Amino acid sequence: MIRFTVFRKDETYKGFLCEGHAEYSEEGMDIVCAAVSALTVNTINSVEKLTEDPFAFEEKEEGGWLKLEFKEEPSGACRLLMDSLVLGMQMISETYGVDFVNVQYSEEV
Secondary structure: OEEEEEEOOOOOOEEEEEEEEOOOOHHHOHHHHHHHHEEEEHHHHHHHHHHHOOEEEEEEEEOOEEEEEEOOOOOOOHHHHHHHHHHHHHHHHHHHHHOOEEEEEEEEO
């Protein structure tokens, strides 16, 4: 299962953590993992290219681990990108089930 944790406090995004594998299908054919990867990596690339918001990210291929942390309060553009990411993750979870993608929220980064 993929655990997608959105870090936010008082409606302000602090970042996200994506970890695990969906195991919806065999490796290389897993459309749920591919969708989650596309959304998370595209969000990081978009924050980097389309905003000036400072952030840090870490990635570990093993375990499907990816973390983004904002260094300051995100701009309006960055909040919109995060809103889109969260919406996409919620839709994947609703479509394929929480056994494959579980979206959760935390104030702790």
